[in-house]
Amino acid sequence: MNTLLQTIRDFSHPIEPLPTGIEIRxxxxxxxxxxxxxxxxxxxxxxxxxxxxxxxVDSSEALTQALIVSGFDGDCERTGELGPALLxxxxxxxxxxxxxxxxEFPEVEISRVWKKIxxxxxxxxxxxxxxxxxxxxxxxxxxxxxxxxxxPMPGAQETIEFLKAxxxxxxxxxxxxxxxxxxxxxxxxxxxxxxxxDPALCVWSYKELRAKPDSKLFQKLETEIDLSKTxxxxxxMLNDIxxxxxxGCQAVLFAGDRRSLRLREHDKRCKHLVPTAIxxxxxxxxxxx
Numbered sequence: 001m002n003t004l005l006q007t008i009r010d011f012s013h014p015i016e017p018l019p020t021g022i023e024i025r026x027x028x029x030x031x032x033x034x035x036x037x038x039x040x041x042x043x044x045x046x047x048x049x050x051x052x053x054x055x056x057v058d059s060s061e062a063l064t065q066a067l068i069v070s071g072f073d074g075d076c077e078r079t080g081e082l083g084p085a086l087l088x089x090x091x092x093x094x095x096x097x098x099x100x101x102x103x104e105f106p107e108v109e110i111s112r113v114w115k116k117i118x119x120x121x122x123x124x125x126x127x128x129x130x131x132x133x134x135x136x137x138x139x140x141x142x143x144x145x146x147x148x149x150x151x152p153m154p155g156a157q158e159t160i161e162f163l164k165a166x167x168x169x170x171x172x173x174x175x176x177x178x179x180x181x182x183x184x185x186x187x188x189x190x191x192x193x194x195x196x197x198d199p200a201l202c203v204w205s206y207k208e209l210r211a212k213p214d215s216k217l218f219q220k221l222e223t224e225i226d227l228s229k230t231x232x233x234x235x236x237m238l239n240d241i242x243x244x245x246x247x248g249c250q251a252v253l254f255a256g257d258r259r260s261l262r263l264r265e266h267d268k269r270c271k272h273l274v275p276t277a278i279x280x281x282x283x284x285x286x287x288x289x
Contacts, residue, residue, distance in 0.1 A: 003134075004141050004179065008186040011145035015045045017153065017257035025278040029250060029288045034225045035163050036201065036218075036249070038234035039174040041260025042282075043156045044187070047149040049260040050175070059147050060084060066142035067127075070135050072118070074127035082126075086117050098209065107211040110177045114140050141179050152187050153256060155283040157195075162286045164196035169225065171201025173218060173232065175211045175239070180204065200224050212239040213269075218247030233285060236262035237270045250276040252285060 064080025098106030227248040234240025244251040253275040264270040
């Protein structure tokens with residue numbers, strides 16, 4: 001774990017959000033007991049606009065370097081050249097299998113995906129046999145950090161602290177991977193729980209093997225909170241606003257960074273969808289609840 005934390009620290013450098021030009025719309029939101037957040041593009045500025053595997057960024061050089069630093073022996077350069085396409089194909093196969101089993105919006109567990117890919121390259125004798133699971137986790141983090149730099153969104157920590165001080169329960173519903181909570185710990189200086197998020201209200205797609213816009217991620221919280229008294233904050237009109245609304249939440253569109261703002265104007269589910277409010281700075285949420 002310490003090695004993963006250090007890797008994230010080494011790759012973490014300030015990033016500024018890009019203005020969106022979207023007109024904000026603030027209004028009082030009464031009766032809220034719980035606030036749930038998205039991560040990538042909301043609490044975190046994301047260089048790719050999403051969790052790296054979801055953004056499908058191909059980078060042979062990034063993978064070659066990640067393999068070397070993670071301690072894999074063999075032809076890392078050739079593996080790096082072939083790896084991104086194989087990663088994409090493996091994820092697509094995972095998704096297809098899951099859909100056939102009735103999951104409409106599947107999510108992968110990325111360390112299991114990388115394990116299969118490494119095994120294939122070992123079979124091809126491009127990489128030497130290695131059974132160390134820590135190297136797989138290290139590879140996943142090294143690759144993600146290279147293709148998807150992240151940094152805290154301005155006002156994120158202040159907003160979280162304000163809402164916590166107001167006595168509101170805080171949670172997370174996010175498309176994510178095992179390294180996402182670790183990234184939050186590094187960038188915010190303490191574990192997710194210590195930041196103020198209730199572990200019972202944190203739903204991570206990689207654990208559920210379902211991704212937004214699957215409303216079942218929100219339904220998982222029905223025994224913990226009243227969703228009608230819950231506010232969800234996210235940057236994607238489909239994955240965040242539509243999904244949260246379908247689950248019975250009120251929803252605020254965060255339009256603070258052009259990289260990650262997803263208006264989904266051509267999606268029929270979003271065509272007539274109106275968020276409860278629109279903000280371009282997370283601190284504006286504190287003015288409404």
